[in-house]
Amino acid sequence: MKLLDVKDLRAYYFTPQGPVRAVDGISFDLEEGQVLGIVGESGSGKSTLGSVLANVIRPPLRLVSGQVLYRGSNIYSMDPEKLRQLRARGISIIPQYAMNALNPTSRVRDVIRDLLLSHEASSDELNYRLKLARERALQLGLPPWALDRYSIELSGGMRQRVTILISTLLDPEVLIADEPTSALDVVVQRLVIQYLKDLLDSGAVKSMIFITHDISLVNEVATDLLVMYGGQAVEYGPVDEVLGNPKHPYTQSLMVSIPEPGVRIAKRPLTGLKGEPPSLLSPPSGCRFHPRCPLAMPICSSEEPPMVSVGGRHLVKCLLYRGERG
Template identity: 40%
Template sequence: MNLLEVNNLHTYFDTDAGVIKAVDGVSFSVKAGRTLGIVGESGSGKSVTAMSVIRLLDYPGKIMSGEVLYQGEDLVKVSEARMRSMRGNDISVIFQEPMTSLNPVFKIKKQLNEAIILHQNVSKDEATKISLKMLEAVKLEDPKALIEKYPHQLSGGMRQRVMIAMALACEPSILIADEPTTALDVIIQADILQLMNDLKKDFNTSIIFISHDLGVVSQMADDVIVMINGKVVEQAPIRKLFENPIHPYTRTLISAFLRTDIDTDIDNLQVLDNYEKENEKFDFKNFKELRQADKDWIEIDTDHFVSVNLK
């Protein structure tokens, strides 16, 4: 069952330099209990896509058209009051850098309790109980002592666990994780990824996992969409994408990773500049003849779609 459906979403930024089409006709769905990976280079539109879903766009960003259907309700059209009530309760977010998300002048207790009281309308004592329970759920030691600390007294990994606890405190149906491990070292990164996978099962939460790192996405996602220039160029279950990447950009993105399972050197790496050359080899003309009328997609295999557009 699709918990979230995004249909032909367009989000533009009207700047002095012209209109930037950050999200240009993006469509995808998130199934209940599954993780959707959104992968692409910096500037591909993946984060703006996610922020469009919950309408948290920086000025002058604006949703121009499209649908964001959450359990059948179009979030593009609901009132701001309704949207505020859904953020946290139904759809929650973890950002890349927890130190910029947590207020440095308030203790963890105040910040966790504030979020819980805002969305659940409970007393301070009840909010504290929920906060302690969530800190325990994210496997932080001695929650009673930790809750009295300030963000700067915690390590980066601990701060990110606090953010995960805050995001899941209201038991949302969808968790948006925007590059949640990029600012962490690789060992802590692995712990956080495992924690998120465990919590997904414990809380029966769907995840939208945003990353530029296909290696990380391969560990987290059930399904994946590949973005470039504000467009989705390929979408598939994660295994099918790695076994049979079709679009030139997807193939180049995958081949840009260093292979550690073979005896090679750095010259093995492809750079994304080769993308234009790959486009020249790809027979888009035949693909366009196969597509359905008025659609820019063809289905390669079950649930595996590729754009017939070059970019």
């Protein structure tokens, strides 16, 4: 069953210098049971895309065009009450800066209670969810007293896990996890990843969009992968195909920049990608990657490549494959 249908999504930051094209023509579907990983360099538009998908759009960010259909309904044309009910139950987001997402003047348990009451939880559901919150806190490695404290009394890692707990407490059908392990040590990262997997395996969460810069985590969690560069999707497909046989030169560059377990650096030196990510205030003409691309052709600077299939659901936005079917 299709939960999300994203159609030619464009969202720009409007600044005095002009629009910053952070999300510029993104399209994909998200089916029930699917985990879509999104990777790319800092500044590629990953987190902005996550916010726009959850309809968390605040100035100077503005939706320019496109649709996000949740079960066939456009979330951008929903009335405020329907949108309020959608959040946390239909679509929920774990924000990138999760440590700063909690109200420092409220105890964690009161934040949870307010969330449940805002969604008109019955007394039975309220008691069930409060009990569930404590059970899930233990899954996340939080001590029993953590939910009774103010957020400022908790460490940064504990606050991040509390935010993850609150974002998943109402069992959203679509969970957008934006860098959920970024500030955690490797032991706690493992707890968080297992927690998210358990929610998916139990059906509590129906599907997930997992935004990260860590390709090793994507390979462990995701079923599909979308690679972003310069505000656009440059490669998409099943995660094993994209990582096992990357087609876009940018994806290939990402892969060779990752250390291979068990292989000495002297035997396989890491190769970085020359140049800087493009300015989305004035992006390059043609293919946005062409100024840094080792395989760039003269036509790449003038013609924007279409997204074409290189076999099945594996899609790539590159003129090297312009003879393939779209």
